[in-house]
Amino acid sequence: MKIETDKNGGSFAQGVLDSLHEPAILINRDYDVLLSNEAYRQRYGLVARGPKRKCFQVSHRYELPCDQAGESCPLKMCTETAGRARTLHIHHTPHGEEYVNVEMWPIKDPQSGELSYFIEQIFPVGDMITVDPNSSSRLVGVSLPFRQMLDLVQRVAPSHATVLLLGETGTGKDVVAQMIHSLSDRRDRPFVPVECTGLPESLFESELFGYVKGAFTGANTNKTGLVEAAEGGTLFLDEVGEIPLHDQVKLLRLLETRRYRKVGSSDWVNADFRLVCATNRDLRAMVEAGTFRADLFYRLSVFEIGLPPLREREGDVGLLIERMLNELGETKKSFSVEAVRALNRYPFPGNVRELRNIVERAILLCDDQQILPRHLPGYITEDTADISETRIRALAEVEQDYLQLTVAQWQGDRKQLAAKLGLSERALYRKLAAMRDK
Structure with missing residues (x-):
């Protein structure tokens, strides 16, 4: 297969690239950048024509392919799987380095079936994460464990999956939880953090679900629970491993039915929220020890993300x-x-x-x-x-x-x-x- 161009420099491949709104380039198996679309040239300054340049030279200023420089290489991943590949990269720009999501898919030769070319499309992730310490982002870092964690965050955030953040005290689990909310389609709805260690056992149910006037002595007005406060948004249970065993069944029932009753009320209320949990405890060990319910653990651990210690x-x-x-x-x-x-x-x-x-x-x-x-x-x-x-x-x-x-x-x-x-x-x-x- 050969990329054919007419005398005016136009080509079918160039037309495909130009139809993409995000920055995109066409690469061959030797990492040569053959074509780029206007969005790429405007953002990264790559000329449309001229001497061939390697994609890793353009993107990272490397002299070796990404996988040989300690990075994940989407081209190598595409070659190995013959399918699409996606990874989080630090991309070089005329204004400095920035985090981007890189998506690549192969183009097969219709006659030989071989992978001949690859289209790479780049999606900037915005100012949520950065390599620039002067920015307003709360997440700053370039280390490989940090980038691997961010890649998982980028993948799960747009979904509705329950997320379990695992990490030592002080690793920033609350910041990552807020980032997941901000990157989701619930970003315009409330983000409600709940510090589970600060909830008294006797008040767990009333704090979580609320209560109605007259439910007990001192309940002089209706109270909005934290689940109701998070309606349509994200409920963040911090240090979920601290929830007492007899209260865990109440959380489990909520997650299984997506319904709850306020204390003192017989009416069921439908719940709509995305759940993100965090803990510095080893929940698997707690399950084996009988201090954490196994059925609740499997409800919470749909998508685990480990936060690396400093x-x-x-x-x-x-x-x-x-x-x-x-x-x-x-x-x-x-x-x-x-x-x-x-x-x-x-x-x-x-x-x-x-x-x-x-x-x-x-x-x-x-x-x-x-x-x-x-x-x-x-x-x-x-x-x-x-x-x-x-x-x-x-x-x-x-x-x-x-x-x-x-x-x-x-x-x-x-x-x-x-x-x-x-x-x-x-x-x-x-x-x-x-x-x-x-």
Whole structure:
């Protein structure tokens, strides 16, 4: 199969691309970008004609295919499955990097049946997630575990499926729940968070379903329950593992029937809400121990998303620090390389929430513009305060820490960064790929 063009440069393939509203390109099996539509050229500045460029060069400034640089590659996925592929990527633009959903589908040669070409369409995800710490987004990060989590969020958000968020305290489960709501078709309806640890056992039913006047002593007026408040929107049950066993059956009945009765009323009310739950508990272990109902667990765990702890989000600490400084109005302050290095070595049992506390504390202790290791809590710096034979670090480790910090803070493109570091672009990408593979 061959892409035929007329003397005016038009083609059937170009017409197909131009019929798509979102940015799109045509690629061959060798990753060459053959054609682009007007939406792509306007957004990303790729010329319609000229020397062939590889899709990974255009999108990421890589010199190797995405899967060889630690990324998921939709072209490889299409080739392996002979079907459509979708992934979340960080895409390079003239205005910096942005998160996008990439969808690709293959075009078969009608005669040989071989996969000859691929159409890649790009859907920007908006300002909900970003690599720019100066943006208003509450979710900032570039690490592979963070991106894998976001990919799951992007896939489930438009559906009506129940979502169970699993993660340690301070990983941002409430923020992800709000993001799922904001990306759904219920975004214009209420988002109602429920802190299950704060609901007294005796009040669980009345808080969830409400009550009518006279239902019990002190019920002087009708009360709207949280389920009713979430009508048409999203009900977020935070720390669902804390619901007492005898109250779990009430939640189960609601999910099975989508109906409830207010306390003191005999009338059934239909419920319309999307359920998102979160917990830092191991619900499977609780089911085995008999402290969590198995039937309720399977109702809640339709689509599980694990939120990575901060210690596994390599390369994100620097971005998060800069974002927090901006949120706190401390744009003139910055963390020294040594301070960021100390934080990168710390396991953060309290995750992002703990990091924010550390940043706020350091701001108060720092009278200058640069925050140093001495402004950090002693339990973070005590293991690195003195240089001894057992604490000498390998040069490769030091280089990796410096490279992580530099990449997180660099505002230009990767070619300029490579020149600043005294490296070739190929060498820089090899180092970045090696970091992602660890």
